[in-house]
Amino acid sequence: MRIAELSRRSGVSIPTIKFYIREGLLPGGERTGPNQARYSQGHLDRLALIRALRDLAGLSVSAIARICAEIDRPGAAVLEQMAVVADALSGGDAAPAESPALEAALEDVRSYLEELGWKVRPEAPALLRLASALVTLRALYYPEMPAGAFAPYAKAALEIVTVELGERGALMLHEPALGLEGVVKGTILWEPVLLGLRRLAHEHVLGRR
Amino acid sequence: MRIAELSRRSGVSIPTIKFYIREGLLPGGERTGPNQARYSQGHLDRLALIRALRDLAGLSVSAIARICAEIDRPGAAVLEQMAVVADALSGGDAAPAESPALEAALEDVRSYLEELGWKVRPEAPALLRLASALVTLRALYYPEMPAGAFAPYAKAALEIVTVELGERGALMLHEPALGLEGVVKGTILWEPVLLGLRRLAHEHVLGRR
DSSP, rough: OOOOHHHHHHHHOOOHHHHHHHTTSSOOEEEEEETTOOOHHHHHHHHHHIIIIISSSOOOOHHHHHHHHHHTTTTTTTTHHHHHHHHHHOOOOOOOOOHHHHHHHHHHHHHHHHHTTOOOOOTTTHHHHHHHHHHHHHHHHHHTTOGGGGEEEEHHHHHHHHHSSTTTTTSSOGGGGGGHHHHHHHTTTHHHHHHHHHHHHHHHHHHOO | OOHHHHHHTTTHHHHHHHHHHTSSSSSOOOOEETEEEOOOHHHHHHHHHHHHIIIIIOOOHHHHHHHHHHHSSTTOOHHHHHHHHHHHTTTOOOOOOHHHHHHHHHHHHHHHHHHHTTOOTOOOOOHHHHHHHHHHHHHHHHHHGGGGHHHHHHHHHHHHHHHHTTTTTTSOOOOOGGHHHHHHHHHHHHHHHHHHHHHHHHHHHHHHH
């Protein structure tokens, strides 16, 4: 398709498409003449991913450019690409300053997940996020809080994810046809649902007393 | 206690304490002389609540002042005070513009929770948050998405909250001794735990395939 059709079908303006190409977020089209290029479904998918990262995840153009560069690395498998996108979502907050308390919490979180039998990459940014939460909890509740305090949340998270990634839940997350932007949507869009329902469940359960 | 001791025990500086009194967040002390006043445990509790709302929930001084005014309303019961604090946490985002799509989603969310037997106030801000999430999901997935798509999240939320508010989980949330700032901590501090574990569970379950 020509750039005009790419713009129409993606809902992204032509100047913005050209900007994304200049910044390296979007590969250029296949040259078909001195002033013409042809674009493909791959360009549409990439624009959808860029919009999801920008509008839903709130990432900057430079952050999105880094993600795209990693995804476009020759030989990157789909699961690796998905991990790149997922990591970008978990690493959105600035990394907390390293500290002995954070190191200890990170070690505790890793051991705890190992006990549970969860297989996750030791460098997954979400681990750092959890360790950072544990540091705060220890500071505000009691210093010896074990990572095992996460148990009810881990159980619930695993149940949710089993449904999300199951046959009937496939629509919501990681449906291959939804592409990499499906990872962004599936991860981010359901978070306010989960948090909102937890808050309402507090009201419901307290009110029953 | 004198203001110096209140400052030392709360970790809030004397000028800040005086600022909070001027702005109506903190009641003045009991006058014991022309330049002296006595402060009580109630002042310590209030300062802890103010810090939690400011540092953990990121609320502005004027938002905190409104919350304090509601809490201090004569005759406010503890459960009402807790609802005021919880609502402030759910209403942090600007209310989305009213629209027919939002109205319809709100109606669907209310009916769905009614089916589940959840008793929540029809004006709870978390309902609006859920309806707003449903509007986004419908726009990005498919327009007829029913509120019943929330089912796995509602089930998980109820399980979590049953533990949180149970005997052994009382430490984490709504422990009366933790006071109203316990509501803020208990609500907010565990949210990154839940979201972080969901993200790691995605990695774990996808990796097993």
